[in-house]
Amino acid sequence: MFDLTGKSALVTGASGGIGAEIARALHAAGATVGLSGTRVEPLEALAADLGSRAHVLPCNLSNPEEVEGLVKRAAEAMGSVDILVNNAGITRDGLAMRMSDADWQAVIDVNLTAPFRLCRAAIRGMMKARWGRIVNISSVVGRAGNAGQANYAASKGGLVAMSKSLAEEVASRGITVNCVAPGFIETAMTEKLNDQQRETILASVPTGRMGTPQEIAAAVVYLASPEAAYVTGATLHVNGGMDMV
Amino acid sequence: MSDIADRVKKIVVEHLGVEADKVTESASFIDDLGADSLDTVELVMAFEEEFGIEIPDDAAETIQTFGDAVKFISEAA
Numbered sequence: 001m002f003d004l005t006g007k008s009a010l011v012t013g014a015s016g017g018i019g020a021e022i023a024r025a026l027h028a029a030g031a032t033v034g035l036s037g038t039r040v041e042p043l044e045a046l047a048a049d050l051g052s053r054a055h056v057l058p059c060n061l062s063n064p065e066e067v068e069g070l071v072k073r074a075a076e077a078m079g080s081v082d083i084l085v086n087n088a089g090i091t092r093d094g095l096a097m098r099m100s101d102a103d104w105q106a107v108i109d110v111n112l113t114a115p116f117r118l119c120r121a122a123i124r125g126m127m128k129a130r131w132g133r134i135v136n137i138s139s140v141v142g143r144a145g146n147a148g149q150a151n152y153a154a155s156k157g158g159l160v161a162m163s164k165s166l167a168e169e170v171a172s173r174g175i176t177v178n179c180v181a182p183g184f185i186e187t188a189m190t191e192k193l194n195d196q197q198r199e200t201i202l203a204s205v206p207t208g209r210m211g212t213p214q215e216i217a218a219a220v221v222y223l224a225s226p227e228a229a230y231v232t233g234a235t236l237h238v239n240g241g242m243d244m245v
Numbered sequence: 246m247s248d249i250a251d252r253v254k255k256i257v258v259e260h261l262g263v264e265a266d267k268v269t270e271s272a273s274f275i276d277d278l279g280a281d282s283l284d285t286v287e288l289v290m291a292f293e294e295e296f297g298i299e300i301p302d303d304a305a306e307t308i309q310t311f312g313d314a315v316k317f318i319s320e321a322a
Contacts, residue, residue, distance in 0.1 A: 124290070127283070
């Protein structure tokens, strides 16, 4: 339905469950994809699976120099960065009273500061092209909060506010900036939950099941598409009704 | 006209899509050449790239006209 032929998309965290699926979906819609992540092997495997139009761009998002260089490397590999998907994220959970400064900072660095730097770098080329799509992957906890995740929730809520500010700044140049806020999604991260935790979570999800990475990817493809040109500063909540906004 | 002025004018003409003869010494980017605040940021970044210089924010604010830009860059480059 949505055609991204001729567009180049940089996806961070493409070695993870949701990121890999986002890259697959953008690729299936015709885009050339830049697969970024810290673990090279799964990125290489994904690129091999996708065949053509896939580039592996390893990057450690907690390293400012690597972050600064990533958009440039992506543009060199693909010709441009028309679509940026800030998907990578980490958790360092713990109750706030026991949370170390290091755990706070690590999460803010990777989940909020790195996306800001990547947006700043990518907007440059998008301004010249008078077209661009930025999709930042937030989270249901970025709006609702979650005990034990003060750092993660702050970073994800921060992404929403940052996206709205950027959206306003660059709207006149054909660039949109939006968020997708996933709820509980079947990934390696949620596989670690035991049956009881799973049951408790599902009791709060009207749909009665966890979401799939494909369902997140579909939202990203929409926001990246030419059809979504009039949607900016928005957050698309994909959470099975768990948190209705 | 100096080489620097030529290069600055080329950037302004390309970026703002204006006629070269409109880009006079006293032409204000915003008032006369139709630039908005984003355009002025883009112009400053384009000047930095073209001339390999850094234009700090407080200096950028003083660059209102084509003449201002040429003067600042001539001194900095």
